[in-house]
Structure formats: structure tokens, C-alpha cells
Amino acid sequence: MGTFVVCHLLPKKARSNRSQNYKDPSTNIAAMLVTIGQINTTNGDWEGNTAKIIQAIEQGKKDGSNLVVLPETSIQGYTSFDWFLDKEVERCALGPLAEIIAATEGITAIVGTVRPSGLITGRRLYNSAAVIRNRELLGFADKTLLPEYDVFDDPRYFQPSNERHLFSIGDCKLGVAVCEDFWNDKTFWRERLYTNDPADELIEMGAQVLVSINASPFNKGKMGQRCAMVSHRAKTARLPIVFVNLVGGNDGIIFDGASIVADANGKIILQASPFQEFIETIDLDCDVADDRCLPGDDVETIHKALVLGIGDYARKNRFKKAVIGLSGGIDSAVVAALACEALGAENVLSVMMPSPFSSRSSIDDSVELGKRLGMPVIEHPISAAYETLLSQLKLPAPAEGKSSIAAENLQSRLRGNILMTISNSENRLLLSTGNKSELALGYCTLYGDTNGGLAVIGDVLKTEVYAVANHINLEREIIPAAIINKRPSAELAPGQFDDQSLPPYDQLDRILRLYFEQKASPGEIVATGFEPSFVYDILNRVESPANEFKRRQLPPTLIISRNAIGIGRRRPVTHHYRREKLMC
Template sequence: MKIAIAQLNPTIGDLIGNAQKIFDAAEKAVEEGAQLLLTPELSLCGYPPRDHLLNPGFISKMSEQLETLAQQLPQQLTVLVGLATLNPHAEEKGEKPLHNSMALIEEGSIVTYFHKRLLPTYDVFDEVRYFEPGKQSNCFVIKEEQGKGILSPITIGVTICEDLWNDEKFWGKRNYAENPLEDLANNGADIIINLSASPYRVGKQKLREAMLRHSACHYGIPIVYANQVGANDDLIFDGTSIALNRQGKLVSRAHPFEDDLMIAEFSTRQQNLIPTAITPALENEEEEMWKALVLGVKDYARKCGFQQVVIGLSGGIDSSLVAAIARSAFGAENVLGVLMPSPYSSPGSISDAEALVKNLGIRNITLPIKSAMTAYDEILEPLFAGTEFGVAEENLQSRIRGNLLMAIANKFNYLLLSTGNKSEMAVGYCTLYGDMNGGLAVISDVPKTRVYALCRWLNQEQEIIPETIINKAPSAELKPDQQDQDSLPPYDILDEILHRFIHEHQSPNQIVRAGFSSETVQKVTQLVRRAEFKRRQAPPGLKVTDRAFGTGWRMPIASRIIHN
């Protein structure tokens, strides 16, 4: 039996468009001789739909669209479609109004629904806000023709995303009382399928494959994993759907970060999955992060209705990386780089920005800001007279640039990409209504040291980011001879402290005991807390690590907490 895995890129709420993607995949599956088609979690409405689920009209239209789709799908193909369904027991039992479900469609009819049993609430997930967990193990039987009219029944065990992530023998603990995998094994499943919308983070595919390999070996059951691809707001989905046989050996892998239709094949004689096409894994973390960021910015713009982007170019490494990502996502002709030199801009920075523009082949314009700075000085002179040049004057330069970029974005319907990295966002080394302006913060989850690593990886075969940009000391250039290290520790030290504090939740004292200066640690952790109000007003940023400043980051602004 051939199983087709539709690795789809849905748009949130586009029920008609998403249904068309499922239908197109079904036609291709039939051409490939498949008997069963799998689609990702909530494939009809896209994941995560968030508070669209509070709209009864949206749920009703989703149900209607499923009925229409079921009638259109090829009669000879069994299809699983993800959607939100009403919980009929919600009022009488005081339960949540919806289920996160998979509809089983056979011969043009909806046969039954399977409900997700484990609902995550950590990081970016908040599924218990909307859904009631399923109460029973999910199985169905499909019959494969063996010739001469003999039909061989195959029991398919159905899991939805998180249902696979609770095997205590792999994790060393249980996060939920139930283990759907164990239940399906006890119920005699011949194959376990998992229909996912699992967000990307760097290195996650290795973890997925290790977990699924363990589960397939432990239960002696082959596993087919179908994952969503594409980006929705801050979340990126890498796809990379896979199939493993009951020995835990990889037999199929789809392409990462792109739409795909993967075919897995189950042999009833061997009671096992047999090898088909295995797409090679990506070589390193820089390559996968690059592909994730390109897909993230491309989908964000496309799904929000933008075709062109604008970026402020300073001659620094952050804006250079964002410009390179944008060129890859949109093509050079759809990227406008804006150079906005001030009297404090070094000749080297201007020439570096010009060299970058030449390397990328993007459109560009230069808008000097000296006259605007003079105008602000004259307006503020009665109030600022007798005071020293300081942060207020430095920030004015950034805000002038931010206003110019927003004016261009508004005038020509461009998407403004902000260029701040995670290290800067963490400690507030950024200006509200200035360099933080934009519709998307492309690298706000990429630490400064990783920015350098990405640029060096990008330059492996030819110079894309000028070497002079990579090699020079980073500077905001808002006053004479300024360097980032005037205000911050060296980035290798800063990023390690930030990783321990933000990702590993270590206290300042723990970080100091790991060998860092007490004064530096106290300064950095205090800056992180003080910058919360800035992050709350920042544009959405693409999530590529396990702890991003996005929907999974829920820190109060006004708080007083003592870290030991």
C-alpha cells in the first residue's frame, strides 16, 4: 500500500485556497498509485488559527468547506484532513467548545473524526484555550487488495502532533497522563501515522528523528510523520516529513522548507514500511537556519499581501544579512536598500554598504540625514540648551532614519524589514520608533555571534557579504568613534550569558559560578529586564530557536523580581 504525505503550506483562514491545495495533492497521490493521503494538523484552516477559533462563523464555514472537499476528492483515495470541529458535549459537561481533529474521508463521504488527545501549553502553544482533548485511542482499518479479490486489512493508528511527544521511555518523564503511542500499540496498530504542524527551531529535526526512531524500535511499529511546511507570522514550519520502519530505520524523507508530496510504501507481506525516496538531510545548522529565515520572510510578505521590501543599510553586518535574506526570498529587483549616512557615518561604512548593494544587485538610494538632524537640533535647542550630547540626540538619528523608511514603505506599499539581532533585542540596544521600525523583524531570534556564522557560511563559495563588513568592529555610529563594546560586553561573552539566562533559565549567581564576571552578569540581566517594554512594541520576529521574543515569551513589563 502506498501512502502519500502532502507536505502543505496553508494560509491561516484561507479555507478555499487550503482545500484546493489538499485537492491538488490528492490528484497527484492518485497518479502515484497511493491508496491513503495524509495532510498536516489543521490543514484545512492552517496552523495556528489562534483566536479565529473563537468565531462560530469560521467553524461553520470550515465544516461546510470540508463537506464540499469530501465530495470533490477522488473516490478511490482515503484522505485525512485536519480541521477544528465542534465538541457536542461542551455545554453539558462544561468542556471546551472545540476539538483539534482529523476527518477521515472515504468514497466522497466523511466517515468519522479523530481528536487530538494531548494539547500543549508550553512555549508558543496554547491549545487548551480552544480545544477539549480527545478521550479515546484513534484507529481505522484500510483494506489493501492482494489480487484475486483478496483484501488484507491494515490497522492505522492516528496521532496528531503532540500525541507523539509523551513517551517517557525517551524523555525520562511524562508530561501527560496518557501515552497515545502505547495505547495504539496495545490496540494492534500495524502503522502509526502522525499528522503534525510542528514549528521549526534549529536542530529540531535531529530531535524528531531520534524520538521517532526510539518509538518505532520500542513498539516495533512503523511510523509515518507528516508535517506542515511554510511560515505563519512568527512561526516557521520546516516540513521534513519522514517515515521509519519498525526497526527505526529511515525509509522516506521529504524536502525541508518546501512543498512536497512524499510517498511511503507499506508491505503487508513484511508488515513493514519499505524504502522509497530519502531526501538528504541539510549539512549544518547555518544552512537550515538560512533556509528557515528565507522561507519565513517570503511567506510573511506573501500572506500579508506584500511583493517588495525596503531595508535600511548601515554598512553593518546585521542589515547586510537581512538584505541577503531578502534578495534570496524576493529577487534583487524587489528589494530596495536605503543608505542614510549622517555626519558620524564613517567612509568605510558607506563604501561597505555600496559594496553590499553591488554584490546583491539590489536597487538602492542614498538619503543623507544631516539636514534633518540640524532641523531637530534647532527645534529642540530652547529645551536642550546647556545640556550635553547624549542618548536622546543619538536616538534622534535612528528615529529620523526610521521615519524615512516608514515613509517609503507607506508610499510604495513596501514591507519594511527591521534588522536588529537577538543580542540587541535582549539588552535593549535598539531604538523604539527608529531602527525597530518595521513590519517584520527578520533576525530578532538570531544572536550576534550566529549572525557572523551565517555570513561566513554564506560566503563559502563567493563573497556575498563584503569581508570588510564581517571583519570590522560593530558600531551604531551615532557619535564619533563609537563601538558596541563601549556599552556592551564582547558579543561572544554577551551571547553566552544571554543563552544561560534566557534559554536555560539560570540565575545570575549560577552564571557567575560558571566563570563570568559578577558585574557583567548583573549589568546584562538588568538590561534584559529593563528592555521588556521595547520588545513588547517590536514587530513580530521569526522564531528559529527554542526561546524567542515572540508569542512564547510572556514576561511582564512592570515587575520587581530578585534573581539569586
């Protein structure tokens, strides 16, 4: 089990006084103590997940809490995907509830779970919140709105519910909304995907406290958006809202936690620490704004999300060590620094694999980075093997001004073979180091630098990679300035630099951000000030069948944005679509 962060808004003396003068919520709804159970679950680890749920319940009891709230599908793991179609999962889904129910003496718990729908026609499971009070299962709040955008595919697994219930804790009427059921406030969102608003229906039914359990993945800017949404709903409805979110990495999807409690005035009275497990008890009538802050900007949250994603992917897949190909460039340097932070520098092996075209400065910079991080760095030159294969395959050697794609890619594939062999022989997780800007345009080598078990920065634009590097260097220079300031180059040919094959990164990334994250049309992108031919050229490279074929074979990619390459964006390999002005 992971380490819990256990803290309290009320100091011990204040909590002691509080317990002496405590008014039961049956007579004073605002006088409710609520425990936030922001836990890190693992798909399919029902025993481990259940133990964490019970540990949160026990902490709530120690705090004298009335209510403890756990995230969406916290028993099974939200990103279980097609395991939710498995008949054994359906049959056993509610098994762990018996142990959880037995642990709830003297407290109410809301626990995310799936449960059999019992339907002959339709999906076999509901996505539900089990409401348990004092060792009794009061019932379930089943999810109605089932998202199927971006990384979500709820309708594939779950049956939508048409029923709404309030649950009584004494005289307090509790409304419970499962994730998306809370996210459709017509007074907050300019565009909505659904006509009905289950959370609003619960409020109209007379809910006096609204609880929302969530598995809301991390995206840039989303934490602030959640705060605004919860505060707005609480202030508008004039009731407290408890918004509990899942935390942890699951394949490429990262859940940031950052759970929120707002009082009836919309004041945020609890802001849970993001990117870590968090158990805390809050007094709904404390009337004190939480002075903890969310990370200050997107760069900081990207940094923390990637560290969590690496650590959880390794730990949950039973890797203790990692291996990285170190080129002397900024991408591999940033991945190395993040991996050392996530796994410990002693567990990260960096491998230099110089070819005839590698510069001396790249080797020296890699060695210096290893010293600063405290990670082992070894060297396996590829020149001899490269020259042998070049001769055997009768390939022309790369020369300045002359293209020899096969010979250039051969170097990358030799490096990929070395890294996969080390991974295989030493049971190390190979971390891929390609960035989103280059992967989007296919500027990568299949079965070469795309090899790996996890693509750490595959959803991080090149300009963001620089920003993360500078953030890593905030307190001291960890990544050498020489790496950050050098002109990017794959060093696969004499005199080769990235800007000979790619547009300037600042311009490219503006277009990619609009196209991927905001789903802007070519015309909308052109309207921001770009030349049409420039936009269409970039977008057609993005949508090239050959480049989509490459991206299909990437390892799981840590996701930090909406509509990311991979699970969040689905394109066919075989197609004749082209980005141009269509006659329609």
C-alpha cells in the same frame, strides 16, 4: 497556490511493476503506498488550503497510493489563534470537508481540521484528524494533549479528547495521533509534561501503522530530534510510522516540514525536503533508507528558515517589494542578502541615510553590497534635518566621551521616519534589522531602528548573524569582508562602538542562549564559569521594564529558537523582579 515538489522514491518502471504485483493492504499491511502531503497553508484561506489538500490527494491517486496524509489543522491554518474562538469559524469548520470527501474515491485521506465539540461546558472545538476513505467520512481522531508552552496555546481554543480509536483500511488497523499526542514517549523523553501517552495507547490497542499529523514549528536542532524520536518509536513498537509536518511561515512562526516515514525497524525510509512544499509517495516495505539528508548544521537551517519566513510573510500579506535601511554593518547586510534571496534583488530597495557620524567606509561598503546583490541602493542623508532638530530642541550634540542619548536616538528616529514613509508611499514591506543580542539588552531605539513590518533577525544572536553571513558567502563573497570584519558600531556619536555599551558578543550570547533557550537559572549560568556579578548585570538588563516595553512594540519576529522574544516568552512590563540571590 505555491509550487509543489513532486517526486517518487520508486522510478516509473518500478512503479509500473509494483502496480501489477500489488497486494491489497487487507492481506499485506507492509505493502502499503503512502503519500506525504507536506503543504504550506495560510490562516483563514480555507479555499486555497482545501485546493492544496485536494491536489495532494489527486497526486496520491496518480501514484496508486492507498493513503494520503496532510498536516494538523491544514484546512483552517494552525496559527489562526483567536479566530478559533469565533462562532462563524466554529459553525463553518467542517464545510470544506464535503469537497475533500468527494475527491477521495479509491483512496484514504487523513486531513487535519478543527471541528465543533458540541459541548455545553468546555471549549467549542476539537483539534482533529478527519479520516476519509473512498468518499466516506470514517470518523475523527481528536487531540488529547494540548500544549501551552512556548508559542503554543491549545487549551485556549480546544477541548481535550479522552477517546482513542483505530481505523480500518481493509484488515490494516490504523492509529492516528494529532501532533502532541505523539510527543510524549516515556522511553524517549527524560522529562515529560503529561502522564499519559495517547500514541502508546493506540499501539497497545493494536495499531499496525501509526500516523502522526503535525504543526511542529522550526527550532534549531529540532529536525534531528524529530528523526530520532520517530525512529525510536517505530523501532520500539515494531510498526511503521508516518509523521507529516506543516511547512511555511505564519507571522513569526516558521514550520519547516521535514516530514518523516520510518519502517518497523526504525529505518528512516523517507525524509521530506525541509522548507518547501513536498508531495511524495513511499512504499512502506521498500526497505531502503532515504539518501536525502537534512541540512548539515544549524547555520544552514537558520538561513533557509529566515528566507522562507521573509518570503511567506510578504506573499501572504500581499507584499511584492521590501525596503531596508542599509547602515554598512553586518546586521543590515545579512537582512538585505536574505531578503534578496526570498523576494528577488530587484524587489528589495536599500536606503542609506548617513548622518554627521557615518563613516565613509560604511557608505562605500553599502554601495558595494548593493552591487554584489544586484539590488537598488539609494541615499537620503539625514544631516540637515538632524542639525535643524538639534538646534530647535536645544539638544547637546554627541561628543566623544560625553553621552547625549536623546541626540543619538534622534538620528535613528529620523531614519525610521524616512523608511516608514517609503514603505507607506511605495507599498513596501519594511524589514527591521535588529539582532537578538541587542534587542535582549535594549540596545535599540524605539520608533527608530525597531520600526518595521517584520523583524527578520530579532531571534538571531549576534554570533549567529556572523555565522549566517559566512554561510551566505560559502560559494562566493556576497557580503563584503570589510563589513564582516569591521568593529560593530551604531555610528550615532564620534568614536562610538558596540563594545563600549555591550559585553563581548561571544560571552553575551552564551549567557543569552542559556537563559532564553534552555531556561537556565542565574545560578546554573554562573556554574558554567561566569562571574556572578557579570551574569546578574546582563540578566537584569534583559528583564528591565524599559527594555521589555521596547520589545513589546517590535514587529512580528521570525522565530528560530525556543522561548523566543515575543510570542514565545511572556513577561510583564510593570514589575519589580530583579535577578539576584533571592532569600527563599
